[in-house]
Amino acid sequence: MCEWYETSFGEDYLIVYRHRDFGGARHEVETMIGWLNLPRGAKVLDLCCGMGRHSLALSEAGYEVTGVDLSEALLREARSQDGAEAVTWLRSDMRKLPLEGGFDAVVNLFTSFGYFEEDEEQIKVLKEIRRMLKPSGRFIIDFLNPAYVIRHLVPHSLREDGENQIDESRRIENGYVKKDIILTSGTSGPPRKYHERVKLYSLEQFRGMIAAAGLQLEAVHGSYDEGEYDAEHSTRMIFTGVRP
Structure with missing residues (x-):
């Protein structure tokens, strides 16, 4: 049986998340550049790069970028830009990368973390981030803020994109935020159904996993507008740090 992340990031993902724009990625990358403080030409790994929005913006900013993702459909979209x-x-699983490392920075963005059931599997990802980094290399992990998600969860939404109807249901269950997506396209066959699941981690839990992986946390931001993290009000929980 396939895991949800092996089936949910296909061609239909490009329809469901079409509204994610490249302009927003450029704004986020400008902020990240300030946090990373890297010289032009530095080597950056975009781990779980998806359709490549941030990889391309980092490349435009003068960095030598490698984008890794498990989804061939999203990588195909990235290569077409x-x-x-x-x-x-x-293409690779984020827990075991076919790379030697030597990167000046690793970024893991847009809640591309918490996909697995066991904490040890998440820590494997963090250990790979450490292995990819040069000593004193820097990382950014952009995760959701659990308290904000719980308080602002929209249980159900329905929208249209051209001939596509996108029905999304969301819930908090057993320590996860879960989303069920039903995509209907005009008269072209039965509805397609997808599931997404992210494990909710508090700041302290995340801090513990980062330490367990041998990484050093330096700061936690609440958004790309550089506000400090506030557990109740921040929309994101963005970790920045270094490989000692």
């Missing part, structure tokens, strides 16, 4: 030839694209 203007400027994609400047980025190295690789």
Whole structure:
């Protein structure tokens, strides 16, 4: 039986998340550049790069970028973008990367974390981030803020995108935020159903996993507008730190 993340990031993902724009990625990358404080030409790994929005913006900013994702459909979309030839694209599970490391920075963005049931599997991802980094290399992990998600959860929404109807149901269950998606396209066959699941981690739990992986946490931001993290009001929980 396939895990949810092996089936949910296909061609239909590009429909469901079409509204995620490249302009927003450029704004986020500008903020990240300030946090990372890296010289032009530095080597950056975008771990779980998806359709490549941030990889391409990092490349445009003058970095040598490698984008890794498990989804061939999303990588195909990334490779089709203007400027994609400047980025190295690789397909891989984030827990075991086919790379030697030597990166100046690793970024893991847009809640591309917490996909697995066992904490040890999440820690494997963090250990791979450490292995990818040079000593004194820096990392950014952009995760959701559990308290904000719980308080602002929209249980159900329905929207249309061209001939596509997108029905999304969300719930908090057994320590996870879960989403069920039903995609209906005009008269072209039965509805397609997908499931997404992210394990909710508090700041202290995340801090413990980062330490267990041998990484050093330096700061926690509440958004890309550089506000400090506030457990009740921040929309995100963005970790920045270093490999000692």
